[in-house]
Amino acid sequence: MPVTRSVDFQQTIPRSLVHRAAVSEVFVTDLNVLGEGRFEVGAQWPRRHSFFGPRTRAFHDPMLYAETVRQAGLLIAHRAYGVPLSHGFLSDHKVYSVSEAGVATEGRPIDVVLEVSAHEVEHRGKNVGGMRLDYECFRDGQRIGTASDRWRCVSPAVYRRVRGDHFAATPFQAALLPAVAPALVGRDRAEDVLVAEAPADGTWSLRFDPDHSVLFDHAVDHVPGMVLIEGARQAALLAIGDPYALPLSVEFEFGSYVEFDSDCQLVVEADDTGSDRTRTVRVEVRQNGATAAHGTLGMRLS
Incomplete structure (x- = not known):
């Protein structure tokens, strides 16, 4: 059933759900199912990161937002739609936009909330085979960005055939x-x-x-x-x-x-x-x- 609790930022979700090996590379913290095809995802941006920055004292790297969106999509696929962890994902289209104020640093970790909606959900038999996810990103209650990600997923056997040599x-x-x-x-x-x-x-x-x-x-x-x-x-x-x-x-x-x-x-x-x-x-x-x-x-x- 849909939940009405606030998203939690106390710990990250299991790393396997976002296809990461290192716990330190997980930014997503929680998932709420709000209704049919509607979700809320919590995430935290670290004060500093070895690769994503911040690139300057004033701003986080916007690519940190892009990676957060990627992780949120995988979390929704596995947790909300039951896509097996063994499936391979193929990204067709990615888009994001974030404001300059939205990536401003404050000398502390930043909590953000993604409001996500699923569209064009495809099925292969009983299994989900792909979808488009649209995102709105909020920081301190203010909308700072949008994003969209269209992807497909396939079984290990199909992926092996597709990749060939x-x-x-x-x-x-x-x-x-x-x-x-x-x-x-x-x-x-x-x-x-x-x-x-x-x-x-x-x-x-x-x-x-x-x-x-x-x-x-x-x-x-x-x-x-x-x-x-x-x-x-x-x-x-x-x-x-x-x-x-x-x-x-x-x-x-x-x-x-x-x-x-x-x-x-x-x-x-x-x-x-x-x-x-x-x-x-x-x-x-x-x-x-x-x-x-x-x-x-x-x-x-x-």
Whole structure:
């Protein structure tokens, strides 16, 4: 039955429900079922995080919000819709928008509440096969952001067939390319840099440390969507020449898996600065001559 209690922020939910290996990488704390296809999710943003920031003293990294939305969707899938933990998830479309005030730091952990609604729920027999989840994010009772995530899920047997020869792939198959200077993308450590030195203007190769404790917290056989979005963000920072610009809005479409065993390019085109200090940046993710994903980022200049 639906519950009417307030969401709890005292502890995180089991890490398996959000596909994380480390407890420290879980941000979601609670789930309330409000009614048919309606949910409330609690989450806490840490004062500081080894990868998500804050990138400056003034602001949390908006990608922390994106990761919170990702975790909330998985929690709802498993807890509310009974999707088995063994199923594989395929993301088709992600979008988020958050206000500058919404990611302001206060020198303490931040509690946020996501109000979530499910739409276009698909079934394969008796099992849920996919849906679209829409989100509104609240901080101290004020709405600070929205998001939407469309995904599908498949059984282990189907996933194995879909992945074929790449089923057992690991990030250690990827070539470790030379990183751009970390300061150019607002980072302190080379292992946090996801763009390689560029052979041509407007195009960078995706690179990553396969042993990164956050990006590759658990075993994966392809480049995760969050890694692609972070790579696109860093390429956008290079294109606009502002290492501390905030990606306050992001929209990404995923068309195919990005594999570890061949070069992945980030092709970037940036618009002029708008009246609100925002530059719109379009990023195409290309591999083996084809577009695997593409997205648009709204970068608020620092």
